[in-house]
Amino acid sequence: MTDPIDVEVQKHGEDSIQRELFGTRLGFILAAVGSAVGLGNMWRFPYRVAEGGGAAFVTLYIILTLCLGIPLMLCEFSVGRRTRLSPIGAMRREGGGAWPLVGFLGVLTGLLILSYYSVIAGWVVRYGIEGILHGFAADPGAYFEQVTTGVAPIVYHIAFMVLTITIVSVGVEKGIEKASLILMPVLFTIVIGLAVWAATLVGSGEGYSFYLAPSFEELLNPTTLAEAGGQAFFSLSLGMGAMLTFASYLSRHENLNREATTIAFSDFGVAFTAGLVVFPVIAALGLQSQVSASTVGALFIALPGAFVEMGTMGRVVGIAFFFALTVGAVTSAVSLLEVVTASMIDEFKITRRPAAIGAGTLILLVGLLPATSLDALGVIDSITEWFLAVGALCMTIFVGWRMKDPVAEMVDGASGFFAAVVPTMMLFVKFVMPPIIAFVVFWSGRNAFNTLVTTLTGGG
Ligand code: TRP
Numbered sequence: 001m002t003d004p005i006d007v008e009v010q011k012h013g014e015d016s017i018q019r020e021l022f023g024t025r026l027g028f029i030l031a032a033v034g035s036a037v038g039l040g041n042m043w044r045f046p047y048r049v050a051e052g053g054g055a056a057f058v059t060l061y062i063i064l065t066l067c068l069g070i071p072l073m074l075c076e077f078s079v080g081r082r083t084r085l086s087p088i089g090a091m092r093r094e095g096g097g098a099w100p101l102v103g104f105l106g107v108l109t110g111l112l113i114l115s116y117y118s119v120i121a122g123w124v125v126r127y128g129i130e131g132i133l134h135g136f137a138a139d140p141g142a143y144f145e146q147v148t149t150g151v152a153p154i155v156y157h158i159a160f161m162v163l164t165i166t167i168v169s170v171g172v173e174k175g176i177e178k179a180s181l182i183l184m185p186v187l188f189t190i191v192i193g194l195a196v197w198a199a200t201l202v203g204s205g206e207g208y209s210f211y212l213a214p215s216f217e218e219l220l221n222p223t224t225l226a227e228a229g230g231q232a233f234f235s236l237s238l239g240m241g242a243m244l245t246f247a248s249y250l251s252r253h254e255n256l257n258r259e260a261t262t263i264a265f266s267d268f269g270v271a272f273t274a275g276l277v278v279f280p281v282i283a284a285l286g287l288q289s290q291v292s293a294s295t296v297g298a299l300f301i302a303l304p305g306a307f308v309e310m311g312t313m314g315r316v317v318g319i320a321f322f323f324a325l326t327v328g329a330v331t332s333a334v335s336l337l338e339v340v341t342a343s344m345i346d347e348f349k350i351t352r353r354p355a356a357i358g359a360g361t362l363i364l365l366v367g368l369l370p371a372t373s374l375d376a377l378g379v380i381d382s383i384t385e386w387f388l389a390v391g392a393l394c395m396t397i398f399v400g401w402r403m404k405d406p407v408a409e410m411v412d413g414a415s416g417f418f419a420a421v422v423p424t425m426m427l428f429v430k431f432v433m434p435p436i437i438a439f440v441v442f443w444s445g446r447n448a449f450n451t452l453v454t455t456l457t458g459g460g
Contacts, residue, residue, distance in 0.1 A: 019084055020172040021249050027177035028254070029262060032237075032246050034180040034331030036267035037187065039120055040235040042325050045271040046278040047299055048231050054210040056218030058275070060228035065268050068229065068433060069236045071425050072392055073243050073260040075399035078409040080247030081256065086342035087241030090248070095402050102394040106241035107343045109387040113240070114336040114363045116370035116377045118164065121329035122156030123147050127304060128322035135315050140305040147300075153371045158364060164333040165360035168341050169353045172249050176334055183327045188270070190324040195276040197317060198284075207283030211275050226443030229436075230385045236267055239388035239395065242335045245342050256410055257418040257425075270328075277321070281306045337363065375455045379448075386448040389441040396437055400430035 022028040049057050083090040087103030095102075126147050130136065137143035147153065167175045198204060218224055233239045247256070278299065282288060287302040307318030340359040345352060370377035399406050407426055411419045 019249065021251060022177055023173045024177075025254065027173070027181055028246070028250060029259060030180040030184045031176050031331070031335070032243065032259070032263045033266045034176075034184050034328075035237045035242055035246065035335030036235060036263055036332075037184070037270045038328040038332030039117060039124070039325065040231070040332070041267065041271035042191070042274040042321075042328060043120070043124075043299055045231065045235060046275050048227060049211065049275060049279075052224045052227055053215065053218040053221075055212050055214040056216070056221075057224055057228055058211065058272075059214045060219060060225055061232060061271075062268065064225075064229050064232045065236065065264055067428075068392075068436065069232050069238065070257075070260050070264045071429050071433065072233075072238050072396060073236060073264060074257055074410055074422075074425070075395055075406070075429060076238065076241065076243040077247040077250075077256040077260060078406050079395075079399065079403065080241075080244035081250050081252070081254070082403075082409045084248045086245050086248060086339065086346045088343055089346045090241075090244060091398070094404070095398060099398065099402070102391065102398065103241060103343070105387060105394075106239075106244075106391050107340055109240040109384050109391060110242065110336045110339040111359075111363055111366065112380055112387070113384045114164075114333055114340075115367035116380045117329070117333055117336065118160045118363070118367050119153060119157045119371045119377060121160045121326065121333060122153055122371070123300060124322055124325045124329060125160060126152065126156050127300070128319060128326055131304075131307070131315060131319040131322060136304040136308045136318055138308060140301045140308065143304070144301050148374060154368060157367050157371045160329075160333070161360055161364040161367065163330065164337050165356050167330070167334050168337045168360070169356040171352055172338075176338065179334065180331050183331055187324045187327045190320050191270055191273050191277065194317060194321060194324075195273050198277045198280040201280055201284035203284040203286075204280030205283070207279035207281070208276075210283070211279040222439070222443060223447075226440045226447070229440035230389060230444045233388045233392050233440075234385060235271060236264060237332070237335060239390075239392035240339065241391070241395075242339050244395075245339045246335065248342070253413045255414040255418055256412075257414050257422060261418070278303065285309055379452055379455050382444075382448040382451040386441070386444045389437060389444045393434065393437040393441050396429055396433045400426070400434070 022031065045061075049061075051057075052060075079090050079094060083093045085093060087106040088100050089103070091099040091101075091103040127136070130143075167179050169175070237243055250256075282302055285306045287305060303321065304318060307314040307321075310317070337356065337360055340363070341352065341356045344350060344355040344359055348355075370380055403409075407422055410422045410426075414422070
């Protein structure tokens with residue numbers, strides 16, 4: 001099941017630099033799926049669904065994952081594999097002019113996302129440890145306070161960053177690929193197990209109908225559309241060059257379009273299954289009001305609350321849930337740090353270890369802000385969501401209008417259906433995607449601006 005891919009030597013003018021490569025096709029797929037599947041699927045997706053009115057959001061989300069997500073991922077893959085460089089260098093090589101700025105925006109976005117992603121991952125780790133040592137707290141609201149204030153979130157954030165830095169320092173094949181090969185199957189198993197368990201709960205029906213029965217008016221709501229788009233980019237790790245960077249470690253034999261499709265479906269599968277855990281559990285315990293309060297912490301309060309009510313079984317299930325979340329968070333954080341690290345390696349011609357440590361330390365320091373302020377965390381989250389949309393728009397225009405013969409890169413290694421649809425998909429990339437993504441850019445920019453203003457004026 002793992003066909004080895006050969007090692008190729010890259011020629012950079014005179015000097016030939018040996019670029020690291022993924023060892024196997026499965027390793028690449030699991031690393032990319034690992035990047036995609038994370039807090040975005042199991043924490044952000046359900047709370048976005050709750051905010052966006054349930055099934056309508058889910059419907060839009062599926063449509064956007066298929067229509068925007070897969071083509072955009074293919075765009076990132078093609079730029080990464082052709083140039084064999086991280087975002088800034090890739091845009092310089094293929095685009096020239098001001099295009100490297102798009103790569104730079106991507107690196108900045110990655111840095112900012114990881115700065116708060118690691119903070120949330122730190123909470124997750126703490127919940128997991130708490131579950132193991134003492135069981136979940138009887139008053140989950142108060143416990144959430146305790147987890148997110150004072151020095152504790154800083155300590156857990158630092159610990160999580162150290163773990164991430166360690167994996168990235170070890171490298172692509174031995175670090176990132178190995179970790180993903182072991183961790184992703186574990187995560188899939190746990191999430192599916194949890195969904196099956198949730199189906200056995202009495203009173204879960206209302207949760208399913210909220211989640212799965214679309215109301216068609218909501219489908220036309222522009223904010224819902226923009227939020228579903230923003231969530232799709234976030235969840236698929238698109239818009240900042242993470243997938244671009246991973247593809248720069250690929251050989252020419254990969255069927256990029258098939259890989260993009262596999263990754264998008266897996267990512268959607270996990271998010272959807274997480275919803276099948278969260279909504280029935282919440283309905284069964286009548287915790288809807290806590291979730292519709294729609295704060296960042298809703299699920300951190302509602303779910304552990306449910307686990308407590310369910311006694312010993314709840315404790316076991318809760319530990320499994322937080323373990324799966326931790327796994328997802330680690331492999332995603334790795335991809336975020338990899339973008340910044342790879343950019344430092346390529347731009348400053350330094351080796352991996354110092355690059356990973358330098359980039360990681362910088363992110364660790366920036367993260368002190370969201371670690372100490374939930375408001376700051378919310379603001380960074382919404383600003384980076386906007387950055388991702390901007391990055392996605394630029395990337396689409398770049399591949400559609402600037403890159404030389406992108407179709408050739410996209411079909412190299414592809415065959416059958418996956419090769420045949422590429423020319424049509426490119427028309428879509430050129431003419432249909434830019435206006436839709438521009439719409440997402442507009443709304444998510446507005447949203448980021450509003451979040452910033454309400455926070456600064458103390459109304460958040
Ligand atoms: N996709 C991840 C998640 O759903 C988060 C993530 C990892 C990400 N790398 C990214 C988001 C790059 C945007 C861009 O949790």
